Amino acid sequence: MPKIDFKRSKKWIKELNKCIRCGYCYELCPLFKSLNWESDTPRGKLLLIYGMINGEIKPTKDIVDKIFQCFYCKNCSDNCSAGVPVTDILTDARADLIEAGFEVEGTIVKIDEDLCSVCGVCISLCKYEALSIQEQNKEKGKVIVDKVECRGCGLCVAACPSGAITQKQGCEVTLPELHERASELLRENKEMKALVFICNWSLFPGMQLSESPTIVKTPYGVIVSMCSGRIAPELIFNALEEGAWGVMVAGCPPEECDHNGNYKARRRLVLLKNVLKELNIEPERVKIEWFSTGESAKLSKAIDDFVNKLEKLGPINMEVSKIIGG
Amino acid sequence: MKIDMEKLKKIVGEQYVSDNIADLYVYASDASVHQAMPSAIVRPKTIEEVQNIMKYANKNKIPVIPRGAGSGTSGHTVPIDGGIVMDLKQMNRILEIRPEDMLVRVEPGVVDDDLNRALRPYGLFYPPAPASSRIATIGGEIAANASGVRSVKYGATRDYVLGMKVVLANGDLVNLGSNTRVHSSGYQIERLIVGSEGTLGIVVEATMGIRPLPKFRCLAVANFDKLEDAGNAISEIISSGSNPSMLELMDKIGIVAVNKALDLGLTEVGAIVLFEADGNVKEAVDFEIEKMKKICEKHNGTDIKMSYDLAERTKIFSGRKKLFAALSRYKEGIICTDLADDMGVPNSKIAETAEKIHEIAERNNVIMAVYGHCGSGVIHTKIMLDPNKKSQWKDAERVIDELYDYIHSVGGVTSAEHGIGLSKAPAWKKARGDMIPIMRNIKKALDPNNILNPHKIMDAPDDWVRATNLRYQVGA
Numbered sequence: 001m002p003k004i005d006f007k008r009s010k011k012w013i014k015e016l017n018k019c020i021r022c023g024y025c026y027e028l029c030p031l032f033k034s035l036n037w038e039s040d041t042p043r044g045k046l047l048l049i050y051g052m053i054n055g056e057i058k059p060t061k062d063i064v065d066k067i068f069q070c071f072y073c074k075n076c077s078d079n080c081s082a083g084v085p086v087t088d089i090l091t092d093a094r095a096d097l098i099e100a101g102f103e104v105e106g107t108i109v110k111i112d113e114d115l116c117s118v119c120g121v122c123i124s125l126c127k128y129e130a131l132s133i134q135e136q137n138k139e140k141g142k143v144i145v146d147k148v149e150c151r152g153c154g155l156c157v158a159a160c161p162s163g164a165i166t167q168k169q170g171c172e173v174t175l176p177e178l179h180e181r182a183s184e185l186l187r188e189n190k191e192m193k194a195l196v197f198i199c200n201w202s203l204f205p206g207m208q209l210s211e212s213p214t215i216v217k218t219p220y221g222v223i224v225s226m227c228s229g230r231i232a233p234e235l236i237f238n239a240l241e242e243g244a245w246g247v248m249v250a251g252c253p254p255e256e257c258d259h260n261g262n263y264k265a266r267r268r269l270v271l272l273k274n275v276l277k278e279l280n281i282e283p284e285r286v287k288i289e290w291f292s293t294g295e296s297a298k299l300s301k302a303i304d305d306f307v308n309k310l311e312k313l314g315p316i317n318m319e320v321s322k323i324i325g326g
Numbered sequence: 327m328k329i330d331m332e333k334l335k336k337i338v339g340e341q342y343v344s345d346n347i348a349d350l351y352v353y354a355s356d357a358s359v360h361q362a363m364p365s366a367i368v369r370p371k372t373i374e375e376v377q378n379i380m381k382y383a384n385k386n387k388i389p390v391i392p393r394g395a396g397s398g399t400s401g402h403t404v405p406i407d408g409g410i411v412m413d414l415k416q417m418n419r420i421l422e423i424r425p426e427d428m429l430v431r432v433e434p435g436v437v438d439d440d441l442n443r444a445l446r447p448y449g450l451f452y453p454p455a456p457a458s459s460r461i462a463t464i465g466g467e468i469a470a471n472a473s474g475v476r477s478v479k480y481g482a483t484r485d486y487v488l489g490m491k492v493v494l495a496n497g498d499l500v501n502l503g504s505n506t507r508v509h510s511s512g513y514q515i516e517r518l519i520v521g522s523e524g525t526l527g528i529v530v531e532a533t534m535g536i537r538p539l540p541k542f543r544c545l546a547v548a549n550f551d552k553l554e555d556a557g558n559a560i561s562e563i564i565s566s567g568s569n570p571s572m573l574e575l576m577d578k579i580g581i582v583a584v585n586k587a588l589d590l591g592l593t594e595v596g597a598i599v600l601f602e603a604d605g606n607v608k609e610a611v612d613f614e615i616e617k618m619k620k621i622c623e624k625h626n627g628t629d630i631k632m633s634y635d636l637a638e639r640t641k642i643f644s645g646r647k648k649l650f651a652a653l654s655r656y657k658e659g660i661i662c663t664d665l666a667d668d669m670g671v672p673n674s675k676i677a678e679t680a681e682k683i684h685e686i687a688e689r690n691n692v693i694m695a696v697y698g699h700c701g702s703g704v705i706h707t708k709i710m711l712d713p714n715k716k717s718q719w720k721d722a723e724r725v726i727d728e729l730y731d732y733i734h735s736v737g738g739v740t741s742a743e744h745g746i747g748l749s750k751a752p753a754w755k756k757a758r759g760d761m762i763p764i765m766r767n768i769k770k771a772l773d774p775n776n777i778l779n780p781h782k783i784m785d786a787p788d789d790w791v792r793a794t795n796l797r798y799q800v801g802a
Binding site: 013014017018019020021022023024026027036037038039043044047048051054056057058060062063065066080081082083 | 344346347348349351352353355356357367369395396397413415416437439458460461587588648649650651652653654655659661662663664713714797798799
């Protein structure tokens with residue numbers, strides 16, 4: 001086990017004492033909602049950091065993995081009544097662990113060197129400057145990830161043209177998982193007209209901890225993604241093919257997205273709509289709209305309006321669209 | 327403690343069992359000052375899984391500690407003897423909403439606010455609502471007999487429990503209570519489970535009463551220069567026969583803390599009183615609010631503001647809702663600990679108790695905020711101290727002894743809504759010695775091997791500071 005002195009984390013000891021461990025941060029944590037272990041909550045992470053600093057626990061692979069599992073949505077630190085800067089503490093703990101030489105995975109992106117063409121698309125879109133090219137020899141460099149700076153937002157994963165960037169599955173945010181969730185919703189509820197991807201950052205209050213599947217059946221299904229910038233076109237195509245009458249993407253308003261993922265989503269959807277036209281599918285079946293935190297009433301109305309519109313359009317005639325699309 | 331992990335994995339599935347240090351350490355504590363490591367965590371999804379876990383644990387005499395959100399403040403879920411922590415948050419389905427019978431059937435892991443969100447479209451609500459309702463589970467609320475800001479009109483969890491399914495220590499499943507508002511059919515064992523803190527059985531399903539949402543709610547706030555005046559206003563509101571749906575006190579320490587933490591810009595007066603009335607007839611709500619306003623004015627309450635508007639009410643109430651955590655920000659170097667935090671006193675003693683708390687705190691070098699649902703006699707405090715100094719824990723011990731002696735001398739109770747757990751056990755045992763043999767007999771009858779959340783309430787250690795490790799690093 002590497003030796004470690006937690007010099008950055010130790011400066012937060014007073015803040016760690018301020019955390020009264022009320023646990024109110026659970027409500028807001030998307031990671032806890034998908035994993036359900038208390039060790040995945042912001043409170044759990046602070047406890048683990050506190051325990052490591054004071055020597056009660058040693059950093060094991062399991063603990064380190066928990067510390068590197070976070071999407072930095074900052075719902076916890078923005079809403080902590082005790083004002084504990086959860087994500088700042090987490091970043092310093094990560095830096096201490098990386099410096100000590102720990103191998104980490106968590107929600108940090110991984111690059112498959114064999115697939116990566118070093119085109120640099122990912123580097124220009126990473127707001128956190130977590131990706132860079134490391135020169136290896138005169139002909140070839142390789143893209144490397146700064147594991148402290150990577151926020152796990154997943155924009156690079158959705159944008160990589162070679163599919164070389166991946167993230168560990170299990171937190172319900174990777175493309176295959178979002179696809180699986182969409183298929184599951186459409187399978188479970190045959191009455192479902194619209195699939196709505198909403199951004200965790202702006203709209204977390206819509207997420208509930210409890211389930212009442214037998215009671216509430218809506219003509220739409222909601223999937224929380226970590227950022228609208230994660231919504232790749234294939235997700236939307238898959239949903240339409242599997243029975244959705246339309247797909248709505250709800251993102252943060254311009255200037256409010258932490259990673260500028262909303263602009264990327266919008267650009268992608270414009271292109272996608274053009275393709276839909278070619279396939280003889282009405283482009284208005286795909287919609288993107290902006291919502292700020294606290295605008296759940298506006299969201300709810302927008303979803304109702306969208307469902308009404310889809311009901312007028314009726315289901316997609318896949319046979320026709322396939323013939324025309326060739 | 328030797329736990330057969332393979333056996334547990336077989337019962338609930340591999341991904342729902344853990345004995346890795348990351349999980350054990352996190353599940354070793356809750357919102358209290360206590361900390362003790364469990365040997366394993368298990369997260370069942372069905373009643374049958376709970377039964378099988380209990381059968382295994384009972385046969386092997388392994389402690390089992392049921393756990394909801396882990397937001398308890400007295401150490402109820404801290405596994406003082408190790409053993410298995412049973413996290414019930416995954417049993418979180420609302421099974422049935424029956425507006426025609428005014429009841430819901432829920433699994434124990436359903437979160438209070440989620441239940442209310444599901445009930446709102448029906449024009450109904452589940453009233454107990456502790457301040458932690460955003461994460462608190464119905465199972466945990468039953469275990470603690472939780473209540474909250476609306477208890478003054480709507481009562482506590484016990485007033486809503488109609489029936490429940492409970493898994494006993496030996497794994498047997500029993501059906502308790504009824505689907506009716508009243509019943510007179512044998513011992514009310516479902517009532518006995520309420521407030522039993524996981525020591526008698528594991529609630530795996532609950533049938534709870536619900537109420538219609540009132541059409542009108544009006545919330546008002548009054549400022550008082552003197553804490554004593556605020557306390558007296560509250561006592562008179564209650565004794566005058568008013569019918570508030572909320573009646574809250576917050577002292578200056580609380581006001582300063584929420585201003586610091588949340589930048590609310592409240593006037594830093596001696597105390598504020600929040601009072602609310604609700605109902606389906608606006609004139610009736612107006613009448614109640616006006617009556618309470620007059621009583622506040624009689625006791626020198628000033629600057630009274632009121633609103634029916636939801637956004638405005640939320641704003642007025644936001645400081646109170648987040649006060650508990652905000653207290654940590656009151657002063658640099660000191661933090662907020664959950665000790666002696668929810669006494670109940672008779673209505674006539676509110677002002678005197680509030681003053682007494684400040685006096686005891688000052689004399690013993692700690693800071694204590696006074697706030698709470700004083701309309702129901704609940705006085706919340708927190709002891710704010712420097713947790714790294716050993717002498718401060720001595721100070722806290724003295725404060726607690728003095729404070730509970732006073733509370734009991736005026737006919738109050740040790741805990742009004744958080745439960746006894748570990749940290750309040752010494753004071754409670756001192757005051758209620760006559761109950762202990764009966765409680766031990768009941769416990770023995772239902773759990774002869776003493777495996778369900780052992781060594782809590784009547785069996786908890788007599789010294790709360792040394793009952794477990796403290797969660798803070800205490801220096802010299």
